[in-house]
Amino acid sequence: MMPAPTYRDILAARPAVYRHLERTPLHEYSLLSEQLGARVFVKHENHHAVRVFKVRGGVYLASTLGEEERAAGLYSASTGNHGQSIAFGGRVTGTPVTIAVPEGANPSKVASMRSLGAEVVFHGLDFDAAREWIEREAERAGARVVGPTDPELICGVGTYAIEILEDLPDVDTIIVPVGAGSGACGVCLVAKTVDPKIEVIGVQAERAPTQQRTWKAGRPLLGPMETRAEGLATRVPFENTQRIMRHPTLGLDDFVLVSEEAMENAIRLYLEAIHEVAEHAGAAPLAAAIDLRERLAGRKVVLVLSGGNISSADLRRIVA
């Protein structure tokens, strides 16, 4: 069992991350603050060129490879943002990247991975089939397989949490979406190390509550997996991120669920009030803040807008 990363590991990831990525802004929006009765700040992880916080992890992981590992390349399975992030990390560090996707994967995400230089191979009917295949391919090639919660990914994405504290040292509450959990763990490790009084709240979808149920119960519990929020759609709980999220001093303070309708209302609010495109997972913290309105009254609240890769079909439907 690998030791969990620490605040110092996240600090150590910064130089590699900032070699290829810029800090993202934390903006206060008075229109949202008025609406919520709190001071609302948005952390714009949707401002990266690939529109998602995960790219910080991809860049850092690729930067840690030795010469032989780099030459062998990175292998991973993904249907979306994870694959784009590894592809981006590979491109900026000159590391070949192969991503397995299931048949029928979203063509625009496949196009994006390819335009970042990754080799994309269709294999199998679902994510797990693609993942098993890429693991065998990587073994044959003697190359690294990247999973969704590798420690380097947590360290890389944790750099955004340090930026939040730099920009708003007196933050009261940070609300972060949970998929595999790398983002939430990065926030916990940073915020709780600095001051355990900073409240960290995780969000998953009512229609995909596996991580949340497991967190509440303290043992692996499955749930349905029917959300439109690709970034929150976790089939199985991840042991290493659960360990951090349930840690007695570093873990989440709370873990809430939001409805599909609440996420889509939040997407609409982001578009109309601040002219920002959020994908479902990216809008989930705003949806949660609206649900938690009374509890957050008067507090300084940071919403992590984790990504903006919504499909054109969803965007059209939600705006109409």
Next chain:
Amino acid sequence: MMPAPTYRDILAARPAVYRHLERTPLHEYSLLSEQLGARVFVKHENHHAVRVFKVRGGVYLASTLGEEERAAGLYSASTGNHGQSIAFGGRVTGTPVTIAVPEGANPSKVASMRSLGAEVVFHGLDFDAAREWIEREAERAGARVVGPTDPELICGVGTYAIEILEDLPDVDTIIVPVGAGSGACGVCLVAKTVDPKIEVIGVQAERAPTQQRTWKAGRPLLGPMETRAEGLATRVPFENTQRIMRHPTLGLDDFVLVSEEAMENAIRLYLEAIHEVAEHAGAAPLAAAIDLRERLAGRKVVLVLSGGNISSADLRRIVA
């Protein structure tokens, strides 16, 4: 006649601008590059909290006020982005701001100015009536009236052009929308001082070509003013920005017009390909680049995405 600002004046504006605003990213988008057959970079002036490049000018202008001027406050007329920028500059420097808007002004922009702390006064049936009234009010109060092309505004907004060159020293072409002309002048003064070979192309709307016609003719020419692109809708040419845009060594290389349909196609492309919200003026450089496809082939092209404050009604109509 006030002397035109220089590159050094823009450099001098940086410390005040960066006290309150962050650098904006310049991202290359491979999906746009493939589509245009050029290397396409987007300068994200829509990433400011108030979603528009002009805020750099508002912040800088407010920072230059002496104690008495600050106490007297800033007065201006606006129906939109200009007013928000002055309001933001006033807020961060503790300067009271009064903005006159015509009856019937866009309620969401009025709400935004008010939420930034500005006093908004409705006066008159059109912009000119509001402007004349605010000039009298300012005179009575012994306060500064801010026009759309005051030299401090050009210096402030010019800081984004320096960022473009820092991030892409070998840029070939910069395409910038022209309303009153402060943004285009900032780009010209920076890019042409550094190297006259950097091509700078201005864009206005076919349905509001006053500045473009005046630039081509070398004498004031009016035109229709029927565009939906609020940021390009200039009723009369501005003498001080025309002087820079027509300057023999520092001026624009070309000045093109785009149709309403081309701007709305570009808004749709920004939304779907890179998940960014552009207002009509902000999308005009992408529309122009599509029109100029052959001429730009293989070049490194920067599109200034100058602002994202599109109305919800327009967004809904364009996405549908």
